[in-house]
Amino acid sequence: MAWNADLKLDPASGTPVYRQIADAIVAACRDGRLSPGMRLPPTRDLARRLHVNRNTVVAAYEALAADGIVTSHTGRGTFVAEPVAAPAPARAETGDAWPSGFSRAVEGSALAGLLSAYRVATSSEGISFAGSYPAAELMPVERFRVALDAVLARSGAEVLSYGSTAGYAPLREWIAGAMRGRGSDVSADGILITNGSQQALELVFRTLLDRGDPVVVEEPTYTGALSVLGSLGARMVGVALDEEGMRPDLLAVALERHRPRAIYVQPTIHNPTTRVMSRRRRLDILALAERHGCAVVEDDWACDLRFEGEELPALHALDGGRRVIYLSTFSKKLLPGLRVGWAAAPRPVLERLVALKQVADHGSSPLLQAALQEFLRDGGLEEHLARVRPAYRERRDIMLAALGARFPGGVSWTRPQGGLFLWVTLPEGVDGNDLFVAARDRNVLFSRGGLFHSDGSGQGSLRLTYASVAPARIEAGVAVLGSLIRERLAGAAAGPGPRAADGLPIL
């Protein structure tokens, strides 16, 4: 039955009509009548069918888009965005009995969407290619303990007190020095230390955007950025990539049409596609941003994790730090548990970021920042990188060899020059959501492509992390995926393709 066949609107109800329409769509998402990627009727058609003004339907779609339940694309329509599971564990966890309501950012299916984006498998029995974690067994635990002991012994009371909101000064100095070494014009007072670069993303977008403001994102892009933007009610305008990175022709149209305040990009080892933006493309993007008076938010999460290819300058270095806000992190190259990332930004932006950081948490842990700085000062990072880069390259090669041996023709994948994962494109007839369910039943997990798309698409792709998986398990897990893909291809050749299961799982 069509999701809106029995939809009855009550103009006399205290609930505005647009909200009744939006609620009906949320209900249809919950009970499976609408599923991710499905297109909603054009506003004009639905308005005619429901005998309401078209603006009422537009308002309903906008409210749903603000909650991250649907995504709208000029010229293509409005699509259901995220998997919304019928059993809705999120509701049970938060308690249905809560009496006074929630903000729209965490209401109903918006919450389910956020949880689905963030919950990552921790099953020790299975093989997980999901998440983007560094290898736990390669972590420099002992060396970090020595650094921690040293700062506690030397300046215990100082590092156990509240610190500066902008961050521990010697760590800001170290970071600014490292960035200058890569050609950026930046000093310590242009750096804000954050709780991971996830917080940097949140503070930056909060600083730049109001609810409903457009922002350009690469399509696909990092799930965590999509979640931040969704929770802030930003309007995401996806721009496709080609082999060289974000396409400047499409970016030019998006800038012209939507007049966004910011473009969010990952030029080096893009998550999830692993592409590296060419030098020429970097300059093109900066020139377009300049022409349209737009900020560029550069997420350089993998800058030290390249094990191949030419080192290219960050957009921040190319632009002289004028309109680029640069974010990076110690999570992937070192220790995610420190929760230390940073933003480098021009003074007016930094001032505001610091103000919002103060509101958020009064500053990151001085103890952990000081221990990290001690570790960095003593050369701990270089030593660690010299260990992990070859290990990650070896794991990448093991995964590439396993994919070549186990995956059928028609599947393609990237050969990343660094980082923690690679990106797989499935052939026609194989649905990534369906594959996910089948693989999970065989104790193999991966990140579904749909998580990285702002437009509800991505069912034909998946991301496989190799860095945190032991070599023998890489081969075993890829073998399982290969056999499941073959089964599906055989099924597709024999008849209609498999349908993605309702109540899509989290990851």
Ligand SMILES: Cc1ncc(COP(=O)(O)O)c(C=O)c1O
């Ligand atoms: C592209 C990208 N940016 C930012 C982050 C945030 O990481 P963290 O908060 O640990 O620095 C991640 C984590 O996966 C990421 O992949």
